[in-house]
Amino acid sequence: MNSSVIVFPGSNCDRDIAVALEKLKFKNKMVWHKDTDLPKSDLIVIPGGFSYGDYLRSGAIAGKSNILNEVIKAANDGCLVLGICNGFQILTETGLLKGVLLRNKNLKFLGKDIQVKVINTENKFCNKYEKDQVLELNIAHNEGNYFTSKEHLKKLENENLIPFKYCDKDGIINDESNLNGSLNNIAGIFNDKKNILGMMPHPERMVDQVISNQDGVNLFTSLLN
């Protein structure tokens, strides 16, 4: 499977995701944001970081870069797109995903390992996980508080467009485990066609037992499935 990782000034998880993809046998290419051609890709990843120093709003400036026009075209043609952390913020700024990531409810930068529950496994990104499986992933963000309109939130729930929700160690979805204050404990969402996934936690940080755990591996192997 061919993958492309888009790199912006200020991206800082681009190499982590490249290592994870290559480890799991993706043929990966790095793509600079000023490029106007996208290599042939089955998967496009918009990595985490602080593109353009989070100027104006997180992801706002990156969302208007040259390469994003190509990403939008590819996404509308059905290409798989994964936005992690700042990548999720960029996807909402382009409109590929609806909603917005606001400042965390306690105004603190959150950098820690947390639990998420796998809500939906019937999609390209999560089919190797089990439904209701509890994963330990890492978060590192200041703006991860997912907000959207009431109508869209209802649609996300009704059409099963929420793959991950923050939960506690026992898998219980409650206010205490919702550290950033996201609506309905949302940690990640799909677009209508489920070919675009945006998520705040970092699966690419959880692919090697030596430095963390391997709870992120199945997200990538699902894509290869």
Added chain:
Amino acid sequence: MKFSVKVTLKKDVLDPQGKVVQQTLQNMGMGTLKSLRQGKYFEIEITENDEDKAKKMIEDMCKKLLVNLIIEDYKILKI
């Protein structure tokens, strides 16, 4: 021609920064402070001399980049 653009969070969107500033001012003894919301302010100069056209261009800038319409409102004023 010069314009100012004021960007504020919509009423039903939580403004934690504004809330902390409000609480701090209240703690400092500003007892009459009722509510405070934090926003953004831009000053923009453009070379268009027709005011209507110029305003439309500023509006376009707001919709395309300066403002996230899901959470923010904006007001354009000529200065």
